[in-house]
Amino acid sequence: xxxxxxxxxxxxxxxxxxxxxxxxxxxxxxxxxxxxxxxxETSLYKQLGKLTRDLHEAFSDxxxxxxxxxxxxxxxxxxxxxxxxxxxxxxxxADLTMTQIEMSIPICESMINSSKELEQSWLKLTRKEMKANxxxxxSKNVKDFLETANKNxxxxxxxxxxxxxxxxxxxxxxxxxxxVIKLVEDVEAALVNIVTxxxxxxxxxxxSDETEQDKAEKDRQAKTSLDGPVVPGVSNAKETVSGxxxxxDLLSSLGF
Amino acid sequence: MNKDMKIxxxxxxxxxxxxxxxxxxxxxxxxxxxxxxxxxxxxxxxQGGIDFLVTDWNMPGMEGIDLLKACRADAKxxxxxxxxxxxxxxxxxxxxxxxxxxxxxxxxxxxxxTLKEKIDKIFERIG
Numbered sequence: 001x002x003x004x005x006x007x008x009x010x011x012x013x014x015x016x017x018x019x020x021x022x023x024x025x026x027x028x029x030x031x032x033x034x035x036x037x038x039x040x041e042t043s044l045y046k047q048l049g050k051l052t053r054d055l056h057e058a059f060s061d062x063x064x065x066x067x068x069x070x071x072x073x074x075x076x077x078x079x080x081x082x083x084x085x086x087x088x089x090x091x092x093x094a095d096l097t098m099t100q101i102e103m104s105i106p107i108c109e110s111m112i113n114s115s116k117e118l119e120q121s122w123l124k125l126t127r128k129e130m131k132a133n134x135x136x137x138x139s140k141n142v143k144d145f146l147e148t149a150n151k152n153x154x155x156x157x158x159x160x161x162x163x164x165x166x167x168x169x170x171x172x173x174x175x176x177x178x179x180v181i182k183l184v185e186d187v188e189a190a191l192v193n194i195v196t197x198x199x200x201x202x203x204x205x206x207x208s209d210e211t212e213q214d215k216a217e218k219d220r221q222a223k224t225s226l227d228g229p230v231v232p233g234v235s236n237a238k239e240t241v242s243g244x245x246x247x248x249d250l251l252s253s254l255g256f
Numbered sequence: 257m258n259k260d261m262k263i264x265x266x267x268x269x270x271x272x273x274x275x276x277x278x279x280x281x282x283x284x285x286x287x288x289x290x291x292x293x294x295x296x297x298x299x300x301x302x303q304g305g306i307d308f309l310v311t312d313w314n315m316p317g318m319e320g321i322d323l324l325k326a327c328r329a330d331a332k333x334x335x336x337x338x339x340x341x342x343x344x345x346x347x348x349x350x351x352x353x354x355x356x357x358x359x360x361x362x363x364x365x366x367x368x369x370t371l372k373e374k375i376d377k378i379f380e381r382i383g
Contacts, residue, residue: 229343
């Protein structure tokens with residue numbers, strides 16, 4: 001309604017302007033042209049003023065949102081530490097696994113060689129080509145081989161158990177990576193929020209309500225969420241124990 | 257300690273379940289079943305026949321601490337020995353588990369020797 005009234009007023013003024021122009025009244029033409037230009041400028045300035053104010057409020061809202069500051073200052077740094085921890089853990093696991101394998105392979109090779117030699121002697125025996133002194137030697141070699149096989153079997157089992165235990169990195173790093181994924185989702189949500197504030201610069205109030213709600217929800221989640229594996233440089237040393245011995249001490253202090 | 261006892265291993269990471277199962281086998285316990293969180297573990301426990309529960313804490317669906325509390329609240333499972341094997345190392349969490357009636361608490365990463373020691377201790381106490 002308001003727009004159409006202004007339009008009618010404009011059309012009137014322009015018609016008057018045209019009439020004055022046709023009749024060659026320069027003074028009146030200039031007066032009306034000035035009047036029209038001023039009215040256009042005033043409305044432009046008003047709009048610019050509103051946009052500036054909205055942007056200012058949007059930015060204040062943005063910097064005042066502590067969750068975003070927290071994401072940038074604390075959580076991103078945490079994520080970096082956590083990912084470094086994942087790299088360290090996976091490297092340790094890989095090194096440990098390869099060391100155990102490198103220790104196991106020579107044992108297998110020596111077993112293969114000894115059993116091949118024994119097999120040759122054994123075949124000689126079954127072909128009845130063996131002399132008495134050779135048989136005595138074979139008998140001693142079989143005894144030695146059995147002893148070695150027993151010992152090597154135990155050693156290989158130990159190495160394999162070490163390899164098995166080294167795989168626990170997957171559980172630990174998996175939990176840490178899930179935490180980083182959650183952080184990436186939070187950052188994404190915060191960025192979407194900024195984009196929303198910037199694009200709908202008129203509804204700053206509505207957005208700030210939403211941020212408060214988000215914050216309350218995040219605080220609630222933070223209280224109930226579990227910390228997961230202790231990551232050096234991230235976890236609070238006072239609140240956590242540093243290993244099984246401290247767990248045992250704490251439990252025994254509770255009467256366990 | 258009965259080596260034939262049926263052990264339920266609960267962890268959301270299959271790697272950890274396999275590690276624990278293999279370690280248990282090495283200790284002579286071959287009768288094991290698995291579940292990937294509290295929600296799948298509880299029906300197995302309620303069915304009966306489980307003699308020992310080894311559970312993680314942080315799992316989707318139902319966490320280990322809630323599984324422990326559910327067991328203690330169930331007349332038939334109230335005395336079930338429960339060993340918690342978890343990466344949670346906060347003092348208040350260890351205390352919470354103790355108050356909820358856990359029988360043993362192992363922090364990850366752990367060794368085969370620690371697992372053996374804790375299981376021995378739990379069954380020594382129970383007798």
